[in-house]
Amino acid sequence: MSSKSRRITLTVNGEAVARDVPVRLNLVDFLRHDLGFTGSHVGCEQGACGACTVVLDDQTVRGCLVLAVQADGCVVQTIEGAGNGDNGLMAELQAMFHLLNALQCGFCTPGMLLSAHELLQANPLPSREEIRDYLSGNFCRCTGYQAIVDAVAAVSRARREAPAA
Amino acid sequence: MTIGAEVPRDRAKRLLSGRGRYVDDINLPRMLHLALVRSPHAHARIGAIDRADALALPGIVAVLTAADLETAVSSWRAAHKLFPGMAAPEQSALARDVVRWQGEAVAAVLGESRAVAEDGAERVSVDWRELPAVMDANQALAPEAAVLHGDMANNLAFAAEITAGDAEAAFRAAAHVAEEHFRFHRHSGVSLEPRGIIAEFEPGESRLTVHQSHQTPHQQQDLYARLLGLPEHKVRVICPDVGGAFGLKHHLMADELVACAAARLLCRPVKYIADRLESFLSDVHCRDHEVHARMAFSPTGEILALQVDDLFNAGAYGQYPRSSIAEGNQIIRLTGAPYRHANYQANLRMAFLNKSILGHIRSVGHPIACAVAERLIDLGASRLGLDPIAVRRRNYLNEADFPTTSVGGVEFENLSFTACLDKALEIIDVAQFRQEQAELRTRNVHRGIGVATFVELTAIGPEYYGEGGQHISAQETCLLRLEASGAVRCYTGATDQGQGIDTGIQQVVAGVLGVPLSEVEVISGDSALCPMGGGSWGSRGAALAGEAALRAAATLRQNILAIAASLLQKNATELTIEQGMVVDIATTYAHMAVSEISRIGHFQPYSIPGDVTADLTVVERYATRGRLFLAGNGVQIAIVEVDVDTGIVRPLRHLVVHDCGRILNPLLVREQIRGGAVQGIGAALYEELRYDPAGQLLTGSFADYLVPMAGEMPDIEVAHIETPTETSVLGAKGAGEAGTAGAVGAILNAVNDAISPFAASIAEVPITPARLLRALGRF
Amino acid sequence: MKAPDFDYERPADLPGALDLLARHGAEASLIAGGQSLLTLLNFRLAAPELLIDIGRLAALKQLVETDRHIEIGGLLRHCDLAASPLIARALPLLHQAIGHIAHPAVRHRGTIGGSLAMADPAAELAACCLALDGQFSLLSTRGQRWVAAGDFFQGIYATALAPDEILTAVRLPKGEPGGISIFDEVARRRGDFALAGLAFAATPQAGGLKGVRLALLGVADRPILARDTMALLESGPLNQARVEQAAARIVGEVDPPEDPAYPPAYRRHLVGVLLRRTLQRVLMAFSA
Incomplete structure (x- = not known):
């Protein structure tokens, strides 16, 4: 593959993750296809539809408008891991x-x-x-x-x- | 009784936890990703295609053009024999010599990832020779217009006429004639999950397995087998979770066929997921009609005649396999259908032009047919000084009229216009609204109310496509398997895209059989596992698949009771099944569990006397006979506020009173109707696929193509009248079109009511702020 | 669509970022929140060779109050500004405008510096900065310069930023005591880019207004000041007649670009409507 890659480490749904990722890969594609958290979806790739919403460092973001490399060192939650410590x-x-x-x-x-x-x-x-x-x-x-x-x-x-x- | 209960859907729990499985969630070993090289022009001749740069890119496996696919996949024509003379030009998976809309695919790039495949697609260069673009039906039908298809003399795809009575004479004699020129712009289904497919070809067995986001697995199985030249039993189409469909996903799409052909040629799995821009460019579109219509009234508001002239801006080809005709056909057949009138004259002209193919999207033609007649009634009533609601009421077809065949040629069994209107008026106090409206107008707040009465055609009968020559099943089959544990597996040909038909069928089976809901599982969406059926479209699931399930469950029940009777040495008529137990009707004594019969039936069959041949796996089927459609009906009322300075329209309140016959599950029907109404409000106020005169799509993203969001939508009240169809035991008619069918008409009338003090009127949807202010003469 | 290939660096500090930018200049793009850039990349409408991620530079996340100014670090996000009591108190115009920007998940990432550098003609913050006569700090290895908002925006997506410069901070004068700030816009749906919008600031004086600043968004290739209308509004007491005069003046003062969905005449009309509504609110405040 022609893509330039970087190693990233982050916490996803409570688990530490380290991966080499193409720098152009966006967060939701990374979560879905590299980690198999397919609960977040891709609907427009321009931040308009909200299907790719994930939680990055305790705030919702558009997973299509964040690069996976930008989430390096961050804490990410998808629907699969959401609800931890939220009192139900x-x-x-x-x-x-x-x-x-x-x-x-x-x-x-x-x-x-x-x-x-x-x-x-x-x-x-x-x-x-x-x-x-x-x-x-x-x-x-x-x-x-x-x-x-x-x-x-x-x-x-x-x-x-x-x-x- | 399980049927009719508000039962939440089992499948929803999986979706809520993020464990849905949509096509793009599936990845197969050595899978390739497809990106398509699409035409930047609306109309152009394809010269040399240079793929060397793309092939040089690491990760690019193949670049295919139409010539490469020639041996792998046949072309097709979207003909329909019930519409003789309709042009059906030949279409191929990749465009051969000429592209006919912006976005039509000319080359397929297969790469190790979608990103790499797109890199490759960017590096394919095509020598385009631009041709004049034809973007509007008036232009397309003009004598000097460029002709899209070489084997046609002009761009007229089809023309039709319906005449009943003597409309001209009635217009001459009328006290008043309401007349309007309408424009309904193009939009689409816009499912949140775009189209997608994974095609896998196993050369040893010559077997094609397809996972596709689609509504009709059996139809696709047949099409892929025929177009790819494979034996049908070697093709399996699986529809996993589908992220919205709305008719968009019950067609053959050339892009997906390319994926199948590529998988076959390369013997590797191929995934294609349309992105949003591709979706807007190349999804099936809908509407795009220009309608001129007149309605003649007596002095007391009796409808004397109706005349409709529909100019249909179709796409570059007919949609395969259904063709594109239905939208125009519904318009000329359904306009004014709720009303008694004897003199009708309708014309349809359908033109090919350089836009994406136009096909069947939710509520085909209905919103236009409804809006045209409802607007004309409001115009006529206003002119005659009559209450528009009273005018509707006096012209409705009522109980005494049914069954009847409309002047448009549609058969109506039993519709309930008056009952729906009565119910609507119980919920919305029009007199009180009028009072508030008058008071608010003095403060420059402009609210309006709009009523729309609609007919909803559902559950298409086998004759429409059977006689049309298409392989489209209007029959539904249900297979029930009593498992050894006593649980029931139900295999249906219908499919569930979230509307909840699986749950409806589960309720029917459990209810008829007499077992708990939890003992029934419905399996759908797999052409190899499920019995042949048509899938889900055109509001057919409850009416057809529901009835097939009812029949299968009745047969299985009979079989279970036959075995029980022989084991208990009783007469089967003395027994029934309740809560999974075989119960004596007279004494209510529970003799044995269904699971016990199942155990004996499967493992100790020798205990059952030899003359009892009651199967524990049963199949029943159902199709309507001798009628093209069933029909439901309803009334919608919209209340809107118009900002006459900015042109922004805010829906404040929306009511749908609907009759879909027997309701399987009100919880599901309610939100189905609301979702449909919101799509209709979207069509009325927001959604539009706009092209520039050269054929460039101007609305290729969610920034430009506006969809209705939570912030602008009102709460939508839903009420029901239940008039079951007598054509089936179950009595369900179908409910998927209703919300969409009436919303445009209701909103259009409400907006016009709001601006009536300004002596302005609008007949173009979507009602954008600029169009509305222009109508108001504000700029 | 997927983004084209590019390289990526995340410098540890501001000098590192400036150094990278100095070396790569025009071939590089800065990325902070990415809410505009990634949209362009995902549609392959931009193809930088290198992304320099400045999103974590703490030096650009300061919010500083001085006697007369508020200085906002370029990396402060829309949600940071929305939640800031200081902004609400000292820059009410900005506070009002942020509520109109996109949706929560976008406001969690989008930054003020990114928005200004993108220079979308319909951007709310750009119009506010112009209305408030803000100054932008542009920093490069060559040094720092301050550019007035009015000189910064040069056309659609075009600014005074040189390829090696970073917009590090925005300096805005604090509102005068008793000052009036009104932000309003017309959008089809919540969070949409405005069809037209207006950022208004003024100080009441003897039945009239002084220090009137009136910036418009969505009606030109960049945010613009309605100077003639500003002058008109300062020329005497504010009353119904002057409101109508001003509304008529501003309609004549703008020349929106051709747009098939929203004709120039429609946007001109909207500007008049927005101004009339704004001034009615001012009159109401006067009479209260």
């Missing part, structure tokens, strides 16, 4: 998405969940409007968004009424 928040979101059918094809879902998770961590009681606003960078083509908004609002309400231990 991600598991509740996943359960509520399931219950309310807040997904169809599932391609946007990991990104949608990570965005919703970030919102509820920063703002435990968002209004519907705030939920729609925060998720407005994640494209879903199947649902009408409403079940997604319902699910996030329902988790928020449930945690207010019965805070997790």
Whole structure:
């Protein structure tokens, strides 16, 4: 291969990883094809659709707009590893998405969940409007968004009424 | 009863944990990646193709052109025998001498990674000789237009006419004629997961295995076998998790066929995943119609006549295997379909031009047919000083009219327009809205309400493609296997792209059989494993695959009870199955578990008397007979706010009242309808594939092609009327088109209602801010 | 599409970065947050031979308040600025504008320096810097120079940056006490690039305005100042008549480029609408 490579070490979903990667490889392709974390998806490669959303050093980012080499030394979480130490928040979101059918094809879902998770961590009681606003960078083509908004609002309400231990 | 229950989907849990498996998640040993060299021009002759630079690049394995594929794959023509005279020019996997749209592929570059394959594609040089681009049907049909296909005299692909009664006389006698010239621009399905395929050819057995993001595995199996010259049983098409389809993925795509041909020639697995730019350039597109229509009214608002002239901007070829005709055909057949009117005159002209191929995307033709008639009714009512809702009501086909065949020639069994409207008006208080509207207008806030009544054609019958000459199954088959444990495996020809038909079928089987849901697993999306079927498109899953499953489950139930009866020395009619137990109907005594019968049936068959030949694996099939479609119907109401200074339209409230017959699972139907409505709102306000006059696509990314996002979409209320079809036991009609079918009409009417104080009107969608302000004369 | 091949260096410190840039100049691209550059690379619209990753240089992540200025390090991200109480207090215009930029995941990576250096004509921060008469620090091995925002933006994606320079910091004057700052734009959807937008700053004075700064985005090949309109607004008391006059003036003052989806006349009209709305808010504040 003609690509120039670099060695990177990083933590992905709690595990230390060291790999040689072509410098032009973006983070989501690295996670998917080099590490097999295929939960993050590729929908546009221009940062517009949100399917590739992953968590980099505790903040959501577009996995297609970060080079794998830029994540050297960083801590990355994908949907496969999300929810560690979050007091059950991600598991509740996943359960509520399931219950309310807040997904169809599932391609946007990991990104949608990570965005919703970030919102509820920063703002435990968002209004519907705030939920729609925060998720407005994640494209879903199947649902009408409403079940997604319902699910996030329902988790928020449930945690207010019965805070997790 | 399991059927009709709000059951969440099993598969969703896997998707929620990031364990879905879409095509691009699969990697095979020694797999090559395909990148395509695409035409930068809308119309050009292909000169010499120089691949030396590309082949010199490390990691590039092959560069193939049309000549290289000649022996590996045949060309095709998208003909349809029900539309004799429709032009069906020959198309090949890679363009041969001429490219006919920007993005048509001319060479295939196979490399060790997609990035390297793209490096190679950049280094292939093609000697292009540009030809004049034909970008609009009016231009395409003009006498001096460049003709796309050498074997055609002009660019007219097809023309049709429908006449019923005497429309001209009715127009002459009318109290008022509403008339409008509509433009519905081109858009597409835009699944979030782009098209993708992995093709693997095993030369020893001459076996092609394909993993493809697709809706119809059996159709693809047949097509790949025929086009690649392989025995059909040596071709297997597997559709794993599919990241959205919407009709986009039930066609043959030339790009994917190239991947199959390359895999065969190189004897290595080949992966092709379309990127977003390729998707916009070369996905199947939809709409792109210019419609001139008139509606004649009596003084009291009775519809006397309707005239529709549809100019259809099709693509460079017909879409294979279905052809592109359906969208135009639906428009001339469905416009005004909810209404009783005797005098109808419709014309269709379909033109080839230098844009990507136009095919069947969700709700084919429906949104246009609906919007045209609904807008004309609002225009007519306004002119006559009548309440537009009352005008609809007085013209609806009602119970006494059914069954009927519409003037457009579509058979309607039992539709519920009035019931849907009544329900809609229970939910939205129009009088109260009018009051608020008037009050807000005094403060320069402009809101509008729009009503749209739609018909939804579903569950296509076997005659449409059977007589058309296509190998497209409208029949569904269901195979049930009672496993030794007593659990049931259900194999269906339908496929699940997330709409949840697997769960619907699971409910039908469990419900009819009398076993818990958890005891039934549905397996779909594999042409080698699953019985022959048509896949999922055109809202056929519940109606056809659901009915096949119902029949199979009834047969299996009968067989289980026959065995139980013989073992228990009872009459089978005295027994039933509940919660997985064989139960005495009279005493409710639970005699034995289904699992016990299964165990005996599989391992101790000698215990069953020899004259009982009740199989524990059963197959049943279902197709409608003698009708081209089933039909559902509904009403949508949209409330929008128009910023008359900026032209931005904000949907505030949206209601869909829908009748899809028997509902298998309201939880799934609701969000299916909402998703469809959002796609319709997208078409009404945002989505547009724009080309410049030279044929360059201007909207090749998500920055330019706008899709509806959570921030702008309203909550969408959904309500149901249930009028089961009597053509099946199950009674389901189908629900996938409804949301999309009516949303454009509802939004168009709502926007026009909002701007009515300015004596302005708009008939072009999407309703962009610039178009709207121009209509308002603001600049 | 996948990015073309390039090489990559991540210098340990600012001198190292400047040194690399001095050696590779035009063949190299700086990358910080990458939210614009990687989009271009993924579409193969850029083909640098070398990416110099300055994203971790702590020297460019300072936020400094002096008596009269706020100095923002080029690597501060949109989310850093959005969360900063200092920005909210001292640069309310910037604070308002950031809410319009893209979506959270993009704001977590995108930097102010990167945005300004990209010079998208519809970028919010560029217009704010122009409205506030900001100064940009451009640093190279040849030394540092300060360039005014008005001189920095030279056309679509074109700036005064020499190939060997890094935009290290932005210096913006703190708002005057009692000053008015209003940022507004029209976009099709939340987070989209604006069809037109406006960054307005002024200080009330005797029923009128002084120190009026009015920058527009999305209506030219770069952010522009509406100078005639600024002068008009300083020329007397603010009232309905002057609002209408100003709205008419600004429509005549801009000449948006041809765009098939959004004709120049439409964008001109929007500028008038935005200004009218802005001035109505000022009038409301006056009467409050």
